[in-house]
Amino acid sequence: MTEQTVQEALRVVFYSHDSQGLGHFRRNRALAHSLAQRLPRLTGRPVTGLLVNGVAGIPTASVPQGFDVVTLPSVGKRGRTYGPRRLDIGMNAVTSLRGEIVRATLATFVPDLVVVDRHALGVHGELAPALADLRSSAPGTKVVLGLREVLDEPEAVQAEWQRTPADVVRALFDEIWVYGDSAVHDLRLTGELPRALHDLVRYQGYLGHGRAEDPDGLDPEQPYVLTSAGGGSDGTPLCLAAAAAPVPAGHRHVVVTGPQMSEADHRSVERAATRRTQVVRSVPDAAGLIRRSAATISMAGYNTVTETMATDVPALLVPREWPRREQLIRAEGLARVGAAEVLRVGVATPDAIGSWMAAAVGRRVDRSHLDLAGLSSVARAAAALTAYPATKEPHHALAV
Secondary structure (H helix, E strand, O other), rough: OOOOHHHHHHEEEOOOOOOOHHHHHHHHHHHHHHHHHHHHHHOOOOOOEEEEEEEOOOOHOOOOOOOEEEEEOOOOEEEEEEEEEOOOOOOHHHHHHHHHHHHHHHHHOOOOOEEEEEOOOOOHOOOOHHHHHHHHHOOOOOEEEEEEOOOHHHHHHHHHHHHHOOHHHHHHHOOEEOOOOOOOOOHHOOOOOHHHHHEEEEEOOEOOOOOOOOOOOOOOOOOEEEOOOOOOOHHHHHHOOOOOOOOHHHHHEEOOOOOOHHHHHHHHHHHHHOOEEEEEEEOOOOOHHHOOEEEEEEEOOOHHHHHHOOOOOOEEOOOOOOOOOOHHHHHHHHHHHHOOEOOOHHOHHHHHHHHHHHOOOOOOOOOOOOOEEEEEEEEHHHHHHOOOOOOOOOOOOOOO
């Protein structure tokens, strides 16, 4: 790539704070692949970009050509609060360090588009100074807040919005993209989003159809049932119950525990596994594995659910209910429209899971009523935001 081509490329930055699981990064990575594939056709310009996140060890081969990864010092969830995952310097010092890395990245890279996943100001407000500086130094940059379709119970989310005032969000962001179908769950109606921000909302659809698949991913002998626990940090109860469940006749069972499950818990799942059950820690291609399965059991994290909804594979959702009820709300919403079935954590026993598997294999589920075209609609939205010359007028200055 020549220097001239680099200068003409659209520059995109995706930020995700990443505290538990891999969902935020995976969502942004799927979006990066979509923009890398579709924006050149829509705008006539190549695309280059950065994925800024707190997950160490992300293989660069998993991101699209022209993109790279910036890794922040990691933080982890402790109940509803955050703390350093590895560094022993205190949370304030960690977020200050993360904020300075993001500030330097944006100032040097000067993106045309910034997409912030879920937390508008990052962890403990770490993004606010960087975004305020960007508004001043590069007023033509478009900044988007990307939200999954369910945030949490309104009472819990309202406390978050008190720490992230709507006027600050309006000053820093141009649009809010919601990655869901408003006919299934509309966060403007549930009280999850302040009314002052409703006019910024653009529903894009679930990020379902068009997810990249890895041809070299795990390809078990078919037919098989799949159980997965996302990142795995809180998936041990589900994996233990599923591994011990009776496997339908003529099928195999694959249990993916997740890269963040502890080694001790992973071994306990292996010990619990019945005959014809294979336990693996992670797979490079969850979407393809789901699509080829006879039925799936999973928690109700956004990415796993949307990858499943893009197929006609029967799905049993066993949602996490603490410290957030987001997964339960998502699972129950999809159950109401006939797209999935739900089993609460307290009754997700081996026998219950085995009974569901036996009844599910051999049937298909019609999900054509869901809006699953979010990856293509986001590309069109990004093209619309970046299609015009940058304005020379700076945004309203914001003191942060």
